[in-house]
Amino acid sequence: MPAKDELVQRRYEKPVDRLEGLMRASLKPRYEGYHGQLILSSGDLEEMGELKDVRRAAREAGRRLGWHPKTHVVDARLFVYDDREVPKEISELAAGDAADAIDAELRGGE
Numbered sequence: 001m002p003a004k005d006e007l008v009q010r011r012y013e014k015p016v017d018r019l020e021g022l023m024r025a026s027l028k029p030r031y032e033g034y035h036g037q038l039i040l041s042s043g044d045l046e047e048m049g050e051l052k053d054v055r056r057a058a059r060e061a062g063r064r065l066g067w068h069p070k071t072h073v074v075d076a077r078l079f080v081y082d083d084r085e086v087p088k089e090i091s092e093l094a095a096g097d098a099a100d101a102i103d104a105e106l107r108g109g110e
Helices: 002-026 042-048 051-064 088-108
Strands: 037-040 069-074 077-082
Touching: 002 037, 002 051, 037 042, 037 051, 042 051, 042 077, 051 069, 051 077
Parallel strands: none
Antiparallel strands: 037 077, 069 077
């Protein structure tokens, strides 16, 4: 029986590790681990297995990164994000980056 438990654990760890890597890669170092998010397409979800299992694995991967992970499914896509309260200085930095990106887009559209 322990061999079966070990197999189940390995099958669970594989998507958790994969999702943790994707989440970690999405983080911007300047935000010190905050503002984490990951969007999985319907194709990604089909490849990874049953939705309930992928959501569970995504929440575990987020916890490993120190997130308070939340998941939502919208139009066959899975959104995973960090729901922690963001420190003021990080929030201001991210808001400035967003404003700069919008400004650059608007200037490029002229």
